[in-house]
Amino acid sequence: MASSIGSRNGTKKKYLVFMVQVHTNFRRAELESLADLYNIKDINFDKYDDNSPFFFVELDNDQQAKDWIKRSILTRAIYEYWGEGKTYDGLHESIQSQSFFPEYKKLYENDSFKFEFDTYRGNSKSNRIKQIETFSYLEFKGKIDMKNPNQIFTVIEEYKPISENIPAKEPINLIFGRLIQKGDRLAMEKYDLKKRPYKGTTSFEAELSLVSANIAQVKPGTIMYDPFAGTGSFLTAGGHYGALVIGSDIDGRMIRGKGASQNIGANFKYYEESSRFLDVLTMDFTHNSLRSNLCIDTILCDPPYGIRESIKVLGARDPERFVGKENVEIDGKKAFLHRDYIPTKKPYALDALLDDILQYSAERLPIGGRLAFWMPTANDENIETIVPLHSCLELKYNCTQEFNKWSRRLLVYINRGPGFDGPTNSGIKRSTTAFRDRYFSHFS
Ligand SMILES: C[S@@+](CC[C@H](N)C(=O)[O-])C[C@H]1O[C@@H](n2cnc3c(N)ncnc32)[C@H](O)[C@@H]1O
Structure with a gap:
């Protein structure tokens, strides 16, 4: 030749x-x-x-x-x-x-x-x-x-x-x-949701999850983290590009799956990529327990839009009801230390959660590391969508996928470190109406 x-x-x-x-x-x-x-x-x-x-x-x-x-x-x-x-x-x-x-x-x-x-x-x-x-x-x-x-x-x-x-x-x-x-393009067939052993209503389609992993520059042998893993669509995409993937989700049902043959690990086995699957854990992102010196190279996720359920984090909606109850014991052991303890949760705003993701990425990603996540927006609001910004992160891409009355954006940031001193809008209320309410009122 x-x-x-x-x-x-x-x-x-x-x-x-x-x-x-x-x-x-x-x-x-x-x-x-x-x-x-x-x-x-x-x-x-x-x-x-x-x-x-x-x-x-x-x-x-x-x-x-x-x-x-x-x-x-x-x-x-x-x-x-x-x-x-x-x-x-x-x-x-x-x-x-x-x-x-x-x-x-x-x-x-x-x-x-x-x-x-x-x-x-x-x-x-x-x-x-x-x-x-x-x-x-x-x-x-x-x-x-x-x-x-x-x-x-x-x-x-x-x-x-x-x-x-x-x-x-x-x-x-x-x-x-x-x-x-x-x-x-053949990867789209391999990872087609129709053929995937474990999937659910939140699973993200193969084509755009693979594209997201490319734009996030997921690299072989590096660590990719999805803090809102759900059924693990982005973990799967990261695994395809050779990353070692970790996921977490507040909902233990997502993490446990539906038995040994239908969970995120089973998907990796099906794709013959088990060696790239580090693990998944049940955890509230806002109470993150991944050790601070764990090197996370890329964060790629699809945070809760609040469509199927409102956004929740650990905590009490009405903390006063719980005053003095932290020490309640069952069988001589603190109640919250029992394996079947279900912690209370409180509602949280999407804006605040996105601020948290940006802050976490600024602290945890290496300089040059990428954060990529999807954010929903209603098309018919006559106001500009305000994209979350952090002073250490350069907003590199803002790519929109249009649906009929709403759209979602893939926002991609590069961690430039504290010296970057870019614009920030952390802490401000960016969306006027909860996306969930707009969605269920058909954006009327
Ligand atoms: C849009 S779904 C992600 C779906 C996922 N990409 C998949 O492939 O199935 C958002 C996920 O975030 C989880 N979630 C909601 N609030 C959370 C929190 N505070 N911490 C961690 N996960 C949370 C939900 O349980 C849900 O599984």
Whole structure:
């Protein structure tokens, strides 16, 4: 197989990133975060467009392209760019006129290969064999191998449908490239909630939990913590990227699951990733007992929105009722030390809980470590959503997923330490109406 890795005389090469046209609000954040994770500098995002699945970039070499895209959930694939045209004739002319064409042709002439076609917003009924024959000027001498070729050459056809129901017959644009790396879209099938042994009403869908883990830069061999673990969707996503994960939740039922075959640990076993599952524990986040020198590299979570139940923390709604009762004993042992003791809980505001998450992250994450969490907002309020801010944390991304009447945002922060001195709004009431009340009144 020809060695295709390495920059051409130190110059950059042109590549095409072919993305999915969903969750477009999250795509750039995912691409930037993965580039930063692999130390790939100077990617020019000027031509990046949320409305297009195509993004042309210049990179040093194929290895960079592989590193960058291998984890991406919102990218279909990255290709070494060979040319493009509005028709097949135009495409062939473009390929043959590129300055790099003679060099590329020579590099792969003896490799086994196959051709693939991919399409965007349409489909072709053309005879693909005949179309492949029009590329005979490539003069490849290697054998055609449909199963395990050294090189896959791809034609991407872009269509513009005549209307929503009437597809176009002919493509409006064609791009030709050599496949360098597919994105990680198969992970969505692996972690599909439908197939997961333990799940519940709070489980977070696979695609955006994996995207969240990418934007949070969850790294292999590091510790990721989800303080509101529920059924463990984010722990699962973190485990996929090789992190050692710890979760906690105030609700012991979530942590215990539904028996040995249906709990968070059982999910990790099912995915054959048990070695990445450190443990989960029942704990109120606001009374956190993880030892202070435990190094937590990333915090990724989906705090309670207060939709299915109001937000609660340990404590008494009416503390006066309990005065003097701390010392009540049962069978000679303090009541609260019995295993079946159920502590009292009191309501808590989402704003206060989010302030607590920010403060905890500022104290516990390393400099450069990321906190990523989801926050719900009602769309029809005529007031701006106020995003929580902390003086040590840089708000890096604020990506929105829109639903009909509400939306949720993935907020991603980088811990910059006390010297950062960024803006803060800790302690202020940011939401005017409890999200839960708005949700149940259908945002009317
Ligand atoms: C939106 S759910 C998270 C769901 C989770 N991502 C999953 O995959 O199932 C929020 C979770 O926070 C938990 N929770 C609520 N208040 C809490 C607190 N004070 N401390 C820790 N967990 C809490 C709830 O029990 C619930 O499981």
